[in-house]
Amino acid sequence: MTDAPPEAPLLRSPLHEAHVAAGASFTDFAGWQMPVRYSSELAEHAAVRTHAGLFDLSHMGEILLVGPGAADALDYALAGRMSAVAERQAKYTVMLAENGGVVDDLIVYRTGPDRFLVVANASNRRTVATELRSRAEGFEVLVEDESDDIGLVALQGPRSLEVLADLEGLDVWPGARETVSAEQALTELKYYRSIPAEFQGRRMLIARTGYTGEDGFELFTAPETLRALWDALLETGRGSGLAPVGLAARDTLRLEAGMPLYGHELGLTILPSQAGIGRTVVLEGKGDFVGRAAIESGAPADAESIFSGRVLVGLVAEGRRAARAGYAVHRTESDHDKVGVVTSGALSPSLGRPVAMAFLDPDLSEPGTTVFLDVRGSRLPATVTSLPFYTRPAK
Amino acid sequence: MSREDELRYTSEHEWVEAADGVATVGITGYAAGRLGDVVYVDLPTVGQAVAEGDVLGEIESTKSVGELFAPVSGHVTAVNDTVGATPELVNSDPLGEGWLVRIAYTELPELLDHAGYQAITEAEG
Numbered sequence: 001m002t003d004a005p006p007e008a009p010l011l012r013s014p015l016h017e018a019h020v021a022a023g024a025s026f027t028d029f030a031g032w033q034m035p036v037r038y039s040s041e042l043a044e045h046a047a048v049r050t051h052a053g054l055f056d057l058s059h060m061g062e063i064l065l066v067g068p069g070a071a072d073a074l075d076y077a078l079a080g081r082m083s084a085v086a087e088r089q090a091k092y093t094v095m096l097a098e099n100g101g102v103v104d105d106l107i108v109y110r111t112g113p114d115r116f117l118v119v120a121n122a123s124n125r126r127t128v129a130t131e132l133r134s135r136a137e138g139f140e141v142l143v144e145d146e147s148d149d150i151g152l153v154a155l156q157g158p159r160s161l162e163v164l165a166d167l168e169g170l171d172v173w174p175g176a177r178e179t180v181s182a183e184q185a186l187t188e189l190k191y192y193r194s195i196p197a198e199f200q201g202r203r204m205l206i207a208r209t210g211y212t213g214e215d216g217f218e219l220f221t222a223p224e225t226l227r228a229l230w231d232a233l234l235e236t237g238r239g240s241g242l243a244p245v246g247l248a249a250r251d252t253l254r255l256e257a258g259m260p261l262y263g264h265e266l267g268l269t270i271l272p273s274q275a276g277i278g279r280t281v282v283l284e285g286k287g288d289f290v291g292r293a294a295i296e297s298g299a300p301a302d303a304e305s306i307f308s309g310r311v312l313v314g315l316v317a318e319g320r321r322a323a324r325a326g327y328a329v330h331r332t333e334s335d336h337d338k339v340g341v342v343t344s345g346a347l348s349p350s351l352g353r354p355v356a357m358a359f360l361d362p363d364l365s366e367p368g369t370t371v372f373l374d375v376r377g378s379r380l381p382a383t384v385t386s387l388p389f390y391t392r393p394a395k
Numbered sequence: 396m397s398r399e400d401e402l403r404y405t406s407e408h409e410w411v412e413a414a415d416g417v418a419t420v421g422i423t424g425y426a427a428g429r430l431g432d433v434v435y436v437d438l439p440t441v442g443q444a445v446a447e448g449d450v451l452g453e454i455e456s457t458k459s460v461g462e463l464f465a466p467v468s469g470h471v472t473a474v475n476d477t478v479g480a481t482p483e484l485v486n487s488d489p490l491g492e493g494w495l496v497r498i499a500y501t502e503l504p505e506l507l508d509h510a511g512y513q514a515i516t517e518a519e520g
Contacts, residue, residue, distance in 0.1 A: 025428065040486070041457055042432045248431055248458050320435040320482075322455065346457050347434045376453070376460070 013058035014151055014223040015230050022244055030122035032059040034247055041248035045349040048212050048253055049392075051241030052157035054233055055250060061125025062150040062220065063118040063132055069140035070114050076289050077135035078106070079272065079281040085110045090192045090209055094272055094280045095128060096291025101268035101301035104128050105260065105277070107209055109194050117205070117220070119152075121262045135290060151226035155233060155242075156216030156253075158392070161186055163237040164217055169200040186217075199229055211250065213257025214392055252346050255355065258314060258388030264325055264343040265312055265357055269305035271295070274359065276312045276387065306341050310359035314389055315342075315371070315382040322347045322354040323373040323382070329358050330372045333379045339364055339371065348389060355389045356382065398490050404512035405466045410490060413503055418467050421494040422454060422485065425516045431456040433485040438463075438474040438496060445471060447504055451496060454485065469500035 010033040013019070019026070024035035035056065037044060047053045065073060074082035080093035087110050095103040104124040109117040120128040129145040136143050155164055164170070165183035172185040173196050182197075186206070189195055194207035202225040210216040221229060234242060251261070258276075260266050265275050272281050272295075281295055294301070300308040315323070322345045329340035345356030356373070364371055369384040402410040408426035412419040427433065435455040445451060445465040452463040474496050478484050484493040507515070 025431075036458075037431060040432050042434075045457075252457055320455075321437070322435075324460065347455070349457065 011059070013056050014226045015056045015058065015153075018227060018230055019056065019244075024244075024246060027247060029247060030059060032122060034059055035244070037246040037248045038244050041246065041252070042349050044243055044245040044249035045252050047241060047243040048157045048214055048245055048249065049350055050158070051243070052155060052159040052163055052216075052237055053212075053243055053245035053249070054230065054237070055154040055156065055245050056230070057152040057154055057218070058223070058226070059122035060152050061120035061122060061128060061145070061147045062152070063120060063125075063129050064144045064146045065116045065118065065132065065136065065141050066114060066144070067139070067141035068114050069136075070116050073132075073136040073139035073141045073143075074108065074116055074118075075286045076139070077132055078108070079289060079291060079295075080108070081282040081286045082108055082110075082116065084285065087111070087113060088194050090194055090207055092192075092277075092280060094266075094277065095131060096272070096281075096289075096295070097268055097301075098291060098294060099268070099301045100271050100291050100294030100297075100299070102262070102266045102270060102272060102275070103131060103268065105262055105266055105280075109205070109207060111194065111196070111205065124262065149222065150220050151223040152218060152220050153226065153230060153233070154210055154212075154216060154218045155237075156210045156212040156245075157214050157242075159237075159240040159242070160214070160216040163233065163240050163242055164206075166236050167199070167232060168236070169232065171198045172206065173197060199225060199232075204229075211257075211259055212253040213259070213388060213390055214253075251344075252349055255344050255346055255357065256348055256350055256388065256390035258357070258390075260312070260357075261344060267307075269302035270307045270359075271301050274307060274311050307359045309361070310340055311362055311365050312343075312387075313358055313360050313365050314385045314387040315345075315356040315358055315373070316351075316385050316389065317354040317356075317373065317380055317382040319354065319380070320347055321375050321378075321380060323356045323358075323375050323380070328374045329360060329382075330374060330379065331364065333372055333381075342373065350390050354382075357387070360384070400509050402490065403506035403508065405464070405506060406515055407464050407466075408516075409464065409466050411466050411506055413467075413500075416499055416501070417472060418469070418498045418500055418503070419494050420463075420466055420496050420498060421489055422461070422463070423512070423516075424489045426461065427486050427489045427493070430454060430461050431458050433482045436478050436482045436485065436495065438479065439471050441471050441474060443471045445469060445498060463495060465498065466506065467498055467500040467503060469498045471496055472499045473497040
């Protein structure tokens, strides 16, 4: 008889006490105990769409690559052309396996000529760090998993800019010794760009990125600075309707924005092109990279997978019953053959209708096509629609 | 005596208020809190015969789906149509306005008192 290995204790964010004090409910997520909601996920969702929301993303992985070979190493390790990313620019990309399937989707920030910050999903942090280290062998670069030493919060929503610009103790440095106000520097910061800053004298990286479909910022700083930053942002944003937001609303926000989630719309048996992110794979202007041969062959990542040969679509239904991940999609109201599978689904808080993302047979993927969802034994009609479900109103 | 103390409970996180052969049934505040914001409630039809343990309906939040079980055998005498239109009542007033069904019964099974139910929720954390 052998003893079962002891279960690893759940990791806690540096903001855990703040969440407890705010009355949060918690969930286990990728080995972390994280807030799933503070009071109402619908109210939190609405706060991000209409005002602003603050997210604790301490669970995300941050891996730093430093050295003259960093850009070339990333060109080989990832599917995108990281050497073409300018300093202070960020890029959404993927790490592929040899079969062309997705190891993880990533945001890569170039923070210096020889310096890149790779942000990975919590569940893939170790894999991505290990793969980056092994793929970077032979390049002149150091790969460091800095996840324990970098904290991350996201400020998202139409009023994010005014909240961040009002934050006391924030210094934003747009360039060499220019005297520009924080507000001006942040206003001029474009989407998918980052800028170095300081909060209460501690280094911080501000990026105009996010996972909600709204304008917003992601703020990287030392874990020990995170609590002061969190409290100060909530205090500053009180008059702007800023609310702390848990993982439940984070999921409905990204779903409405048509953004894939690893483990749902992305995985080792799914090619990027199937998931609608074929643009992240760059074959021109760079040499060999892991997964290139598989992508060029056009072969499925895994011919046996339920995703094989299918493509990601959006589905919208009537009523209030939502299809959930794993539910089957059928061509008609009564046939037995499955033509697809739902990977994410919820009653969309913004639309008030059920929405889902699903992998469907390509002949059914045209917007306007009607398919049937098996919602726990009932067949409910749904209409194929182009993603995203929600686009933020133009200013 | 508080409302919590007057009610009886099942280990499936439902409450039962039994009077004159009719059991009013809902889900507990603990269960509603675990589900999150309730956005859809599917209830049985009036007159339907039910046996203890039968699945009577579904309670859906943005994140998950919970089932409503019959805590007693009998037949459905009423369903709360108001929660169909305003499912958030299950969160805001689970033991009152958020009631779900009424079942006429002949025999009441053994149910938990408030202390017994609290022991279950504390064990679940």
